[in-house]
Amino acid sequence: MELQQRVNAFVKLGEFLSQFTESPKTIDIDNALVDGFKHQLKLAKEHNGWFSKNNLDFSLTSWTDCLSLENLNQWTSHYDFDLKTPKTVAIIMAGNIPLVGFHDFLSVLISGHSVLIKQSSNDKHLLHYLAKYLEHVEPGFKGKIKFTEEKLDGFDAVIATGSNNTARYFEYYFKDQPSIIRKNRNSVAILTGNETEAQLSGLSDDIFRYYGLGCRNVSKLYIPENYNFDAFFNAVYKWKDIINESKYANNYDYNKAVYIMSEFDMLENGFLMIKEDKSFGSPIATVFYEKYSDIEALKSNLKSEEDNIQCVVANGFDSSEIAFGQTQEPKLWDYADNVDTVDFLLKL
Template sequence: MTIEQRKFHLHQLGLFLNQFRREGLVKQDDLPHNDEFFDRMNEQIEMAVHHNGWFTKDNVLFSLEEWAQALTLDNLEKWITPYSLDAITPKTVAIIMAGNIPLVGFHDFISVLISGHNVVAKQSSNDKILLPILADYLKAINSEYNHRINFTTGRLESFDAVIATGSNNTARYFEYYFANKPSIIRKNRNSVAVLTGNETTDQLQALGEDIFRYFGLGCRNVSKLYVPKNYDFDSFYKALQPYDSLMNHAKYANNYDYNKAVYLMSEFKMLDNGFLVLKEDESFGSPIATTFWESYTDLDALKKNLEDNKENLQCIVANNLLEEEVKFGETQHPKLWDYADNVDILSFLSNLN
């Protein structure tokens, strides 16, 4: 199977996913194998929503939309051009996937496939519904994927390299267990935003998407704000008001109530608008329905602090302040070449031979 074939197969998968949108399903009659997979995919979406209480239909379809937009021929070509992937000797790469947001392991999955290697995927029990049907669609497009894609729920065996995602605690286990294998092992990361006080209402509303998409469960979700000293949070809270419907989601509301109660009993100083607690804290990772904040007086000192902590950060949201920054509202729209933990997966995979 050539690199051009693999690229085209992923493009066809993107066209298939493009039928499943938040504004409604749009079946395309000219897609290969669509009669077999369209209704089945719709059923799997509903099943994923019922399987995991955090996977709302809106968030699942948002994820599918993002992947459909990513898997264009232009994006795929731009992604793979810097690498030599046309003469790969196939290895078997094990992927241990997280389950915090829908299809969180999909980028690792397609990275292994487009590089010409074989996948053995160990999914999280929280996110095990959607990926198998996408694998089946690829197998229907080209039967060679039948031996290139495998799933396991048991002990990983007979693999040449591993990509594993987990917490800081599980990462230590992974590092020990896979010490003799080429590996990418990811730990906890968080995302932050740097505010100046000059942000527009539109920018702050866009920041709400960075904070609240997937209920804040992803590493690309903003969990902490850096604000200038004596920052007035009133405009920030007003801009976020459209997100008050989050309290209609029982799991989010329960987390909000619990964390707010803990802070009140502990007599922590906090701000609250009825669906988001703001707590002053030096940590990066905040609980659900809470965003930490910290004030700064010297922007250069803050930049140095962020640089010193880059191993703990996935995204830094800002507006023309930093050399490497993400614009407001863009954290949940990564490109294929925006690698988790800034580790170049395709470079890793292309050097396994």
């Protein structure tokens, strides 16, 4: 199967995903296939309370946009796909947000390898159906996609995502195979006090999208001395209805009680708490902040912590920054942990 065949198949998959967005593309499709995926979306929502309709819709829309012919061609044009010996690549997926492992799945197949998938129990309904649809539109993928719930066996390389604790296990267990092992990471935002209302509104999306469960969600703010949070709280107010969702509300109430009993200083607005803390990973419904007085010292500090940071959201901070509101809209070439997955796969 040639590269363009693989690209065209994923374009068709993107067109299929568009049927579940606000702007479906006109394609000739069996309604039974659409109904089947609607059922899987229903099961995913029932199985995982964090997979709300809004979050599922956002994920599907994001992947619809990514899987355009233009985006796929631009992404693949940077590599030489002259693969001499296709391998089997195992993927151990996380389950914190919908289809969080899809990019690894896409990368393995677009590279010409076969894939062996071990899904998280928290996100086990969607990808299996999409894989079947992919085989439906491109029979060349048949036999190249396998799912397992058993111990991984018969693979040549592995891509594994987990917590810092599980990553240590992965590093030991897969020490004899080529691997990409992903650990806990969080995203931060650098504020100066000069942000526009639109930028702070975008930041609120970076914080609240997927309830803050993703590694690309902003969980910590760096603020100048004497920063006034009024504009920030005004901008995030558009997310106020999130407190009406039970799982989020339960976490908000619990963490607020812990902070009050511990007599921690914090600011809160009824659905978000702001707490001064040097840590990167904040609990659900909480954002940490840390003050800075010297921007160059802050750059040096973040450089030393780069293994713990996924995204830096800012305006004019450095060349690798991400614009406010863009953390959950990565391009195909925006790789997790800055590790080029396709380059790794093509060198196997």
